[in-house]
Amino acid sequence: MTTYAALLRGINVGGNKKVPMAELRALLEELGHGAVRTYLQSGQAVFSHADGDEDSLAAGITAAIEKRFGFPVAVIVRSHDYLRAVAEACPFPAADLKPKQLHVTYFSAPVDAARFAGIDRAAFLPEEFRLGDRALYLYAPDGLGRSKLGEQLARRPRADKGPIATSRNWNTVRKLVEMTAPAA
Template identity: 45%
Template sequence: MNRYVALLRGINVGRNKQIPMADLKDLLAGLGHTDVSTYLRSGNALFTSDGTDEEALAEQISAAIAARFGAQVGVLVRGRDELAAITAADPLADRVTDPARYLVVFLSAPVTQAVVDGIDRAAYGTEVMVAGRREVYVWLPDGIADSKLTQAFFQKRLSVDTATARNWNTVTKLTTLP
């Protein structure tokens, strides 16, 4: 059995795609997953599964959400070990002064630093981007609200099907939850 985190994109923001976390837990349990819990209303679900294909698990969850709630929701699944490796690798630990302004943008496909380096950094002022394996670490020292480095930006610019961001506080918390 493997422990995973499902990261849902764009739910419970405004009036669109409202999915109560209790209903999400029930949905995941109905798919045969066990030890299901959620964290925050922004679409973080932890579960145990005998499945080993993260992409297939993400597609299964996304299809079940569409069937039950009528919403098209991008879903990414990461193993808890991978999340731990992401936090351990923290390439900006020496620069970040506020974890609420430090994001990890999770991607549905691998990315390289060369691709990230191809983004015109001058257009983004003090903001810093560092590629991981299937994520980009983004430090936004002037705050998130006015940043152009959104998950939609990365999804389009990096030509990936799904991108979803979590701040550093959430990422590190997801690695410690049972």
């Protein structure tokens, strides 16, 4: 059995796309996933599954959510090994920062650095970003809500072009690594 995290994009924000976590857990169990748990109300679920690739698991969850709730929700599924590797590869001093200052945007597929080539990085300092393996790390000293760089990054490209993207703060990044870790 492999433990995965499902990252749902844009649910339960401002009263839109409401997906109650109890119903999400039930839905995942109906799909045959085991040890289902959720974290917060913003779209993280952890589950185990015997076999299957991340893209197939995400597609199954996406289709089931649309059928059950009547609206599409983009889903990215990642294994514990991937989530741990992303956390360990953080190019910023995570231990020295407040969790609200550091975010990871997970992508459904690799992202070409050319996508962000037009951003004048110096214009946004001290905010910074770095690309990783299907991930983007954002350091925003005043938090994401006040981040001008975060706004700029979110505009590239429009949601209907390129891979799915969904962001999580550093607390959630760490918690998902913890929740997907194999039992000792």
